[in-house]
Amino acid sequence: MPDTSALPVARTIAELREIVSGWKRQGFTVGFVPTMGALHEGHLTLVREAGQRADRVVASVFVNPTQFAAHEDLGSYPRQEAQDAELLAGAGCALMYAPAVGEMYPANATTTISVGAPAEGLEGVFRPQMFGGVALVVAKLLNQVQPHVAVFGEKDFQQLIVVRRLVRDLDIPVEIVGSPTVRDGHGLALSSRNAYLSAEQLEVARRLNGVLAEAGAKASAGERIDEVEAAAREALLTAGYAHVDYVAIRKADDLGEFGSGVVDGPARVIAAAWLGKTRLIDNMAI
Amino acid sequence: MPDTSALPVARTIAELREIVSGWKRQGFTVGFVPTMGALHEGHLTLVREAGQRADRVVASVFVNPTQFAAHEDLGSYPRQEAQDAELLAGAGCALMYAPAVGEMYPANATTTISVGAPAEGLEGVFRPQMFGGVALVVAKLLNQVQPHVAVFGEKDFQQLIVVRRLVRDLDIPVEIVGSPTVRDGHGLALSSRNAYLSAEQLEVARRLNGVLAEAGAKASAGERIDEVEAAAREALLTAGYAHVDYVAIRKADDLGEFGSGVVDGPARVIAAAWLGKTRLIDNMAI
Structure with missing residues (x-):
């Protein structure tokens, strides 16, 4: 101690x-x-x-x-x-x-x-x-x-x-x-605001990481960025998020958009979504 | 050398x-x-x-x-x-x-x-x-x-x-x-932009310092700031300045205005005026 x-x-x-x-x-x-x-x-x-x-x-x-x-x-x-x-x-x-x-x-x-x-x-x-x-x-x-x-x-x-x-x-x-982001055993990014979550919300919160990983994998495989983003947004709402501020796939160095509409360089998938009154953010390298 | x-x-x-x-x-x-x-x-x-x-x-x-x-x-x-x-x-x-x-x-x-x-x-x-x-x-x-x-x-x-x-x-x-400002023998504040002045303009330029000193003395003696500023502006135009951007008497610490309309604390008189295409500035403690 x-x-x-x-x-x-x-x-x-x-x-x-x-x-x-x-x-x-x-x-x-x-x-x-x-x-x-x-x-x-x-x-x-x-x-x-x-x-x-x-x-x-x-x-x-x-x-x-x-x-x-x-x-x-x-x-x-x-x-x-x-x-x-x-x-x-x-x-x-x-x-x-x-x-x-x-x-x-x-x-x-x-x-x-x-x-x-x-x-x-x-x-x-x-x-x-x-x-x-x-x-x-x-x-x-x-x-x-x-x-x-x-x-x-x-x-x-x-x-x-x-x-x-x-x-x-x-x-x-x-x-x-x-x-690098530190995560709990279920992949949830640690955050001071996680303290606001009920046990039920915590279960939903832990899905964010997986949805982003899947989006990253699809974009990395060449799927169109706008389609991947839309699918990830739907996946978060289905998982139980109340509202999604954004899910975006952007350039890793300055978070600018890919003009080509597909990932053709170092990229990051980044999101913000709400569970009740708590707003969670996460991101990961693609 | x-x-x-x-x-x-x-x-x-x-x-x-x-x-x-x-x-x-x-x-x-x-x-x-x-x-x-x-x-x-x-x-x-x-x-x-x-x-x-x-x-x-x-x-x-x-x-x-x-x-x-x-x-x-x-x-x-x-x-x-x-x-x-x-x-x-x-x-x-x-x-x-x-x-x-x-x-x-x-x-x-x-x-x-x-x-x-x-x-x-x-x-x-x-x-x-x-x-x-x-x-x-x-x-x-x-x-x-x-x-x-x-x-x-x-x-x-x-x-x-x-x-x-x-x-x-x-x-x-x-x-x-x-x-403190360095001045020539006639009180003109040294400035890189003085190099733009003709001999005739230089004579007019040298009046700025005296007009500000007079304004400062009046304000210090208790005359109303707005009246002192207006008189100084007229004096500059009479001296040959083409245009006066401002003559202002302000608080010395932050150049804020005196709410009382008279100088009742440390003050600065500050001005900007034009001679042809050359803009001159000057200021002094009151």
């Missing part, structure tokens, strides 16, 4: 930078994993991945209000900081950074960031506020922590693409690493 | 970072002065100021296309890199960073930054594209150079306010220093 009292917690940018600059003076490299807390094995895999690539790992726990729309689950998003600290310590994290909202966003903050095209389709259609909020908080967190490497999960694949573009376009001096 | 061949020039981000990280490994602090070239004594004052605050000074020379509108003077903006290198070396600069447009903006760059309120009035009204372009290139340059301190001229006072807000809001780890 890790000693949670041993995990330092920084609440301010100044405290964070004092600790990180101390490590750098000692010659240590620094890895970073941004999270919104409610940690599960998926997050801990990112922390361990960062630990493979850097001497010291910082994980932030910050439920970022700017990436939630007014009708979304900001208020009910699960918060469990003491448990998160325990889990982080056990995964080898050296510092939890948990700033208050006012530390992250001073009252007269006015700057916004748009990443443009990579943020506009898919999630950008259904959660138009999200990637602006993600870009801003990720730029801020990277500049606050100043890590050598930052690890993001492929679970949020479009977010990973957006972050890579942000970092490239703003020349933020950090290496961005994408880490 | 400084040996210009002794001034190293970095053309790529990789070259720049190799040199700067070498300095940092040796324990040197780094100062940075961004310029669009066509250097004059105003720029060199910024370089010397940076040299007072850091062990090594980088100056960038980059005519940033994203801050010019289509009808503006991007094509004719003065370019004189060899002379700029010589001047920088003489002012104690250790490295000129002169990237090509394609190095700064890859073909598929999509990210944009808006600084919001501080960028919206004054220059933001008359040159609506400018501060978005400034914010993007300054964020990129700061992340490319990673200086400890960066020096900006008060000549572009709203730009200084915008840069301070950008750096604060994105938590870019750098100290921003504003350096």
Whole structure:
């Protein structure tokens, strides 16, 4: 049982930078994993991945209000900081950074960031506020922590693409690493929002992974993308999903569409669908 | 006569970072002065100021296309890199960073930054594209150079306010220093665009400074801001200016308006006016 009292917690940018600059003076490299807390094995895999690539790992726990729309689950998003600290310590994290909202966003903050095209389709259609909020908080967190490497999960694949573009376009001096999605024994991608699911919904949720795998196999075999997408959407509704925001087969590097209508290069199948009031996303390489 | 061949020039981000990280490994602090070239004594004052605050000074020379509108003077903006290198070396600069447009903006760059309120009035009204372009290139340059301190001229006072807000809001780890405007013997603020002026226009140009000083004195004495602004606008037109974009008396910290209609705190008088096809700006503390 890790000693949670041993995990330092920084609440301010100044405290964070004092600790990180101390490590750098000692010659240590620094890895970073941004999270919104409610940690599960998926997050801990990112922390361990960062630990493979850097001497010291910082994980932030910050439920970022700017990436939630007014009708979304900001208020009910699960918060469990003491448990998160325990889990982080056990995964080898050296510092939890948990700033208050006012530390992250001073009252007269006015700057916004748009990443443009990579943020506009898919999630950008259904959660138009999200990637602006993600870009801003990720730029801020990277500049606050100043890590050598930052690890993001492929679970949020479009977010990973957006972050890579942000970092490239703003020349933020950090290496961005994408880490494969962690799944339960039935293939369900781990997510903090899975906690919202009833036992019955959980059974349906576990079908998403298989439907995407089948779609990927068909597209890979040369079937037309629009037909594969339509079939996958039907399969999800049949499986018990209440609503499908999208099932899309896109280019793996920037999630752009295949102009040819068939997969003729590295591809990703990506989806978002609803079970009751819970929205699940998943994706996989084709 | 400084040996210009002794001034190293970095053309790529990789070259720049190799040199700067070498300095940092040796324990040197780094100062940075961004310029669009066509250097004059105003720029060199910024370089010397940076040299007072850091062990090594980088100056960038980059005519940033994203801050010019289509009808503006991007094509004719003065370019004189060899002379700029010589001047920088003489002012104690250790490295000129002169990237090509394609190095700064890859073909598929999509990210944009808006600084919001501080960028919206004054220059933001008359040159609506400018501060978005400034914010993007300054964020990129700061992340490319990673200086400890960066020096900006008060000549572009709203730009200084915008840069301070950008750096604060994105938590870019750098100290921003504003350096007082350098003027010729007649009070005219030095500007690369002064090179466009005829001898006759130069005489008119030199009146701007005096008109602003008088407006500042009146406002400081308690006259109503709107009346002082109107009188200063008339004075500029009478002096021979063809058109006045604005003369404004604003709060010194964020260029916001005084709600009371009179100066009741630290203030700045700021103006933009035209002589033929040349647009001049100036400002001063009240």
